Amino acid sequence: MHAPLATAAGRTASPTTARLINDRLALQLLQSEGPLTASQLRKLTGLSRPTVADLVDRLQEAGLIAVVGESGAQRRGPNARLYGIVADRAHLVGLDLRTHSLTVAVADLLGRLRAERTVPIGPFGAPGDSDRPARDAPDPTAAPRTAALAAVDATLAEAGAAGPHTLAIGAPGLIDPATGRLGGSTPAWHDALIGALRDRGAGTVLLENEVNLAALAEQRDGAARDRDTFVLFWLGHGTGAAVVLDGTLRRGASGGAGEIGFLPVPGTGGLPSATGCDGGFHSLAGSAAIVRLAAEHGLAPAPDDTPERADTPPAEALVRDAVTAGGPAAFLDALAARIALGVSGVCAVLDPGCVVLGGEIGRAGGDPLAERVAARLARLSPLRTDVRAGTVGGRAVLRGAVLAARDAAQDDLFGATP
Template identity: 40%
Template sequence: MVVERGARTGRDGSPRLLREINDRAAIEALLREGPLTRAELEDVIGLSKPATATLLNRLEGDGVVRRGELRGGNRGPRAQTWYVNGALAHVAGVSVTPNDVDVVISDITGDSRVEHRSPMPSGDTDAVLSAFGDALTAAAAKVGLRTDELAHVVVGAQGAVDPATGHLGFAPHLPGWEGFDVPGRLGELLGTEVTVENDVNLVALVEMDEGRARDVRDFVLVWLGDGVGSAVVVNRALLRGATGGAGEIDWMHVPDRAGRDTGSDRRGGRFGKLVEPGAIMALARAHGLEAADGEDAIRKAASDPGAREFLTDYARRVATGLAGVVSVLDPELVLLSAGIAQAGGTALAELVAAQLHELVVPRTPVETARISGNPVRAGALRAAIGLARERVFGLSTTAAGVLPASAE
């Protein structure tokens, strides 16, 4: 069940509007702080004891809040706590890669109910959509839900959705997902609202909410993993571009400024090909560094002063790709994310900053993103929760401010 609580006013305007404002303040406090007693809620939202009691009774009657455990010490009666009814809505956050579909379902409070991962077949559109639908259906069934009972589903995918057509572009790594209205088809398949968002944009969203960009208005996040991309945030909103392709730096052509020759076109080549794991291994071999894979090479070099020349060469490549972006946008911060960035840590970030500052005027700091694990899925879930809270409670959230509620 989804309870709609959008802002409404009575004919005279004020009493009903004030109730809505107070209700939202209380709901927001309970979502942020967790279960609170009436007295604790009074302190947070600044209402009187009678007004808070009336508010809680009203929200309980509407099914929005529930009574929790009693709380208290050794002296005096224990106090009743209240919490938001998570069963009001459930949402799903999904990460789609060429290899799998990774799903997490939570209630509207953010309490994760189930995680589910299924392989993604390589094939035509019908095959990949069928696998996607089966994965969501299996995940929802584990918590006794149908997919059409989910309030919102946010899908993080490589590439970008054209806002005019719903087509997924810049996604050669996702065969079977191109050439059709992706949000529209998925919405029909699942029977609910679906938002498809670029995977790196979702990582930027979660960094804004709980990572290193919490207090930053303008920043660029660069994804250094099996794929290469970036997210651009201006004034706390994602910059998408006319076709949804803002931040798609993988195909940007840049010169190879590494000191050692690895056979690349020194005059200019695809940025993604210069910084992806295969290129890292070639650069490591040119420096005489043995490693199991690209992340291993970066991790070893970050902790070994003797491999600093190799790490500096890699930082030169990253900085060369960033230079044009930073020169145009002049952001407050550049964040390096994904496995390669995490492997390099502070050592890589400092070298990229030093190389970048040789190429551009802005003294933009470069740091490693804080959110690790599966940040794409985490960002998708946070976006889905934010969109559901906007719909159910009328709350303004970061996700609701930067992501469209649904595709046209």
């Protein structure tokens, strides 16, 4: 009978569990620090020379690490060998689904981007195609599904990947935790595409709400890197939130945690209902409401006289212009007051200590809008809350999808931590 072994984490475990823990620790170090020698691994892990030698051999045999060079110009031999993760051991796909477009990113096992493309999807047919025959076809989702699958395959080919190990998809709407399916009024081709990707059987397919993925990106790479508890407020065409408590994303019993569009707030002239969020926070802070608010302050969307502006939603353009071109301060103040109503309601229940403003409006408003929201919030709530502008930008959902795919692939290949 084997005696329990001490691991680098200071725990005792069976030999098998100890190997899993030590292998995972070494792989995490190689991911975060880059290539390391065996001596450096011993120093960073606290493991013995024989234990490190065994795990290096084991990880090499598994095809997870390889010698990638030598350390120092004057050093040669086994002790100078640099070991690194074999990044091409698995390819990952992140997808950001929008109503009329799809963005695909292919990354390696370390999460490094290898290829990316955005494809417009017409409302009824193939990219840019809204002809009536496609709309009246027996399966109106066939053309957009085919176009989306072709975009995924073309991006994989560009990255030199035979196929994905893991795909992570960010989509608007609720994700039913019982069925793993999209709910709400999402485009039909989204469900059709997700079903087709699952039917292929080529890799694990993960489905997540887009705002939750944006929160993951802000947690790992953005404004919430120093926080294990925070709320991401998504301010765009619609409104939503992602809740991260003690480092863990909280989805709720039905996947609806963060549906702040339905939050009853003063100033809407009504109340939301089970069938619609009109009268809720959405009626104050959704893009259509922001355009109306701007009009009350004498602002109107500028003509779409450049390709950049043509691709920018009116509300986002109005907020960005107010920030960068010195627009009426009263407009930004009024917008901040509206956003602070929703933030104060969430803070009263969760007390997250940190709120990140994301989405198109949060990105356009940046620090000036975040500072105004913080000042207004301090008048509404006794709870100390840091309000920050998101820093990942317009690629937050896509980046979050790649990170989610990387986590799942590494759990599979590296072994989940016991």
